[in-house]
Amino acid sequence: MSNSLKPATGPTSNHDKWYFGHPAVWVLAPFALLFFFITALRRVFYKTGIKRAYKPNAPVIVVGNISVGGNGKTPVVLALAEYYSGIGLKVGILSRGYGGKSDFYPRLVSHTDKACEVGDEPRLLAGRSGCNVVIDPKRARGAKYLADELHCDVIICDDGLQHYALHRDVELVVMDDRKVGSGYLLPMGPLREGQWRLGLVDALIHNARSMPTFDNAVAPQFLMTLVANKFVNVVDPTITRDASEFAFSSCSAIAGIGSPARFFQQLKLMGLNFTNTFPMPDHHAYDASDIPRGTVLMTEKDAVKVKGFAHEDCWYLPVDAHLAADFYTLINTKLAQAGLAQVKNR
Secondary structure (H helix, E strand, O other): OOOOOOOOOOOOOHHHHHHOOOHHHHHHHHHHHHHHHHHHHHHHHHHHOOOOOEOOOOOEEEEEOOEOOOOOHHHHHHHHHHHHHHOOOOEEEEEOOOOOOOOOOOEEOOOOOOHHHHOHHHHHHHHHHOOEEEEOOOHHHHHHHHHHHOOOOEEEEEOOOOOOOEOOOEEEEEEEOOOOOOOOEOOOOOEOOOHHHHHOOOEEEEEOOOOOOOOOOOOOEEEOEEEEOOEEEOOOOOOEEOHHHHOOOOEEEEEOOOOHHHHHHHHHHOOOOEEEEEEOOOOOOOOHHHOOOOEEEEEHHHHHHHOOOOOOOEEEEOEEEEOOHHHHHHHHHHHHHOOOHHHOOO
16 A cells, blocks of 8 residues: 555644644745735726626636635535426536546546546546536636536536636525634635625525624524435446445545545544545545455545446445525525526426
């Protein structure tokens, strides 16, 4: 195994210390101030019309966050795609394709594409959603392709809350139990925008057990429940197993997501015990040496990257996001205001 494959030894990492505001981060305060001025100036340019946002011929829902790292956006995108496909709309999903190296853009993602080419999240979204998934670092160009060439009725943008070059009709922020961390801007802390932004979006979705509280005014808040399905074999997805079948096995768990500890905790809540946990950086580029021997449990996002070299005892856990009916009512109201007739009576 590679040197990067080391079991977690404690709940606190250097990343956690930075995320929650170790005193040492104050040396980065001048850079955070510079970041503030640059991003503020950019917002002013778009607000005053010096720069213009592209408005595609389909309403856009942006699912993003104000902090760096994964918070659970992908399950929300899948839930929205399933809901709007279920009411008869043609849904397009837009991503910048982070972590992928495609030779051309915009690129329509196939469920057979390699994650190293299109990115792990777009590859997962294409395999799970059954919708058109397009990657393009220039999101406005990708949105135009989805609306004009693929004739999508609604576009769900995976991330891109701060990508003001693309007009949006609905803005959603997904947060986990880390909330805003230290509350400092990059690179001093994890925030891409100040906490004031939470009051301007259309809804906050919390990937947490309980509803958090904030000192400042925020948008309507909703709890998201992640419901785990059966474990699926990475090599042969036709083979599935219940969690109970791993109860007496010696397992290892790996996770290359924004908060690996969240996945490990989920496994524990399912009654599973494992000998080792291997937290990896978000979007980690796996190789065969990263995969432990024996039974290995991982996220679906990890599975799309290791499928080509995983052994036969590797399993991933698909999850579905459940959101309250009034959440969809709120989004439908916004989409109806944007002119999407199919949602007006729902």
